[in-house]
Amino acid sequence: MLELMVQMLRLRFSAAVEADAYRAAGTVLGWWKPARPSDRVNESADRIVRIAMDALHVLARQGVANKMLRQSLVSALGQVRVNGIGEAIAKNDPSLGPELSAWLATGKEIGEARSNDAVREMNEQALDEILANLLIAVDSQEAPNTLEMMADEVEILEPIHATTMRSTAGRIRLVAQWANAAATKRRLKLSGERGELVAYDPAIHTIDGQLQISARTRIRVPGVVRELEGRPATIIAKAQVERA
Structure with a gap:
């Protein structure tokens, strides 16, 4: 059926610009859901x-943006497929104005696309x-270690409480693993270590009160930076320091 549509659309430009003509194609693709259509159907x-x-x-x-047709295509055949082909066409036609080029590739006006990019950022x-x-919260292992020590001390008198403490300590460590995994995906890492002596730099440190730049301080809470290959590190959270 889709091959028949291909032949019909190739022969008649008026059919190719008719928004309702593509609903049937969307219906055919829907027959396979939730499975994936065959390669031949996708082609x-x-x-x-x-x-x-x-x-x-x-x-x-010609300066015309047929928004209804493009939206019908997206609804019937999917945004990823439509945007991918539209982007390729727009890139290969430098004579197309920036507004229409952006619309052909994304279906959005330039201002709207920029607004969405800003919101995403x-x-x-x-x-x-x-x-x-x-x-930062899960950086220190002090809490689970303390819970396990307390569990050892009360186990003889309160075995149920001791079990609860050990279970809580294990969950804290599990949360720490999840946090580190998520941070790694976002290229986030701790900057500095608790107790480390550093020269005060207001660009990367925060401190209660006023302090002269380069003064000797101690890191109380480490900071967090985002590191991308080939780019300088971006400070996400400044390290908290105190006078040494």
């Missing part, structure tokens, strides 16, 4: 999207800050 779907996006490209070169920054605080 036919790609050809249909290519024909439709070529038609949109022709209209875009803010969300990622907020996530990094949350992970940084969690990484």
Whole structure:
């Protein structure tokens, strides 16, 4: 059925720019859900999207953005497929204006795309800050070690409480493992160690009160930085220091 649609769309430009023409293709792809369509079906779907996006490209070169057609394509055949083909077409046509080029590739206006990028960046920054605080919180093994020592001391008199303490200590260590794994994926790492002597630098340290730059201080709580290959480290959380 999809091959028949390919032939029909190739023969008639008026059909290629008709938004309702692509609903049938979406219905056919839906037959496979939740399974994945065969490679042959996916190839036919790609050809249909290519024909439709070529038609949109022709209209875009005339200054027309057929938003209804593009939205119908996305609804029927998927945003990833449509955006991928649209982006390739836009890149290969430098004569297309930036507004229409961005719309063809993403379906969004330039201002809207930039706004979404800004929101995404803010969300990622907020996530990094949350992970940084969690990484700092689980940095010290003092809490689980103390719980296990207390469990040893009370085990004879309160065996149930001792078991609860050991279980809690194990869960704290498990949370620490999860926090470190999540931080590693975001390229976050601790900066400095508790008790380490450092020269005070307000760019990377915080301290209660005023202190002269380069004064001798001790790290009370380590900081967190994000390190990407080929880029300088980004400070997510400053290390907290105190006078040495």
